[in-house]
Amino acid sequence: MKKEVIEFRTLLEFEKNRRLVGVKFLFSEQEYESLHVREATHQMFFCMMIKAATMGHSMKVKKEHIYCSAASEVLGFTEPCQEVRTGKQQYERNMYGTRDAALDIACDTPYLSHKVYGMCIQPLEVFEEKPDIVLAFCRPYTAMRIIQGYSYQYGMAKQIRFAGMGGICTELMARSYKNQDMNVSFLCSGTRFAGEWKDDEVGIAFPFKMFLQVLNGVRDTMNTFEPDDKKEEILQRARINGITLNVEMGTNYHGSSLGVAQMGVTGYRRKKEKKGKIIYE
Template sequence: MKTDYGTISEKMKDKLGLERSPVAVKLVLREEDLPKGIERISEPARHCEMVMKASRGEMFYALAEDQECKGGAGAIGADEMPEKVKTGEFYYELGRFSSFPAAKRTLDLIPKIDLRFYAVVYAPLEKIEFDPDVIIVVCNPAQALRLVQALVYTKGGRARGDFAGIQSICADAVAGPYMRGEANITLACSGSRQYSDIKEDELIVGLTAENIDCIIEALEEMA
């Protein structure tokens, strides 16, 4: 049975009190797999900017040359990872780490998707007619708390918050859930907060689309 993402998005907004739309992200391996009827983004932008555009209602796909932040694109398999980002040199030279080994250790632990995709589709969840790989929720801490409670409602356990303050909306919110098959909470990063309109009191939750029905059921059943 086809999943009704419009209803899912409406319920998420209602139960969580979201101001923004949840964002559907689909990583398209081959050109022929690109969903029909979706236009290419009109101008290059960073992955984080594209996510926020989709949260405001825009729907589009992006090719490698449309991804302005190559580190972010490399994390999600949309382009090749720049060598200096991969090694940690880039962030060490930015002054984010006290030593090159500290930068290298951190970059080695950041999730990355080891595939090269043809395109990435970004859309508000309520508009899609395809199955997304990841659903990104931009929310405040109270809304994130409710979402975490829904994640553990059925089987219990603990929610993951795995981040290092860099490559947040790309590696933490897309690559992590995609590769691990579980949700991840992240605080955004300096780049995403500089270039997109994430508010100071907002954070990011990356969800796998595979269990989104269970999350909605939990939100409806929780006291």
């Protein structure tokens, strides 16, 4: 697991304190107690637990540790009330402009029907057992590359849905788990405030069973999609991380034999080779 996570972080650009996160549902007290991971010491938002894991912290949590009722409801710890199920509460809080819009969101919220006892939340590479969901937080460019890796293996991502609400608990964790597919989130106001995410960070999640295939897709599309300056950055990370990659300069599809398109210029900048390097006139 650790080797694959290192390669994933080599092929893609992540900030140092943004590790991949794994989450595993725990369905019994025995399963929870037998897990040798430190229990959370206090209540916090679920998204803050995820943020802590991106920074290297591990924890196991139960219902009483989750401060946010919305997360507790959508993840299967508690049942949502009728006012929430119908969108009435959300409409009255002015989260949506019409009752129909509130009802539409409420009906499409991916409430998990299982009864869960707890969760294990850790950096992905420290998991000894397979987690259920992988979450990544990154800039849009890195999210694009993850999606390209997914598309290379699975085709069009058909389950991507978001509303800017419940960014981590609902859009990433619950929807990816319920659909057993990838989802993308621009997060929500709550987690951007509580978790102090940067304005240019987005989230992406998918079942762990897809992790190796997505990794393979990212690797196999590197030479096709990455420009040479990005490939240089990848090589630098590879040297630091001790990873061997087959990086080919001057091979991306948008820098074809014709050259590359340039904003404000008619036609293409012509591609030439000079002293063994590809340059553009």
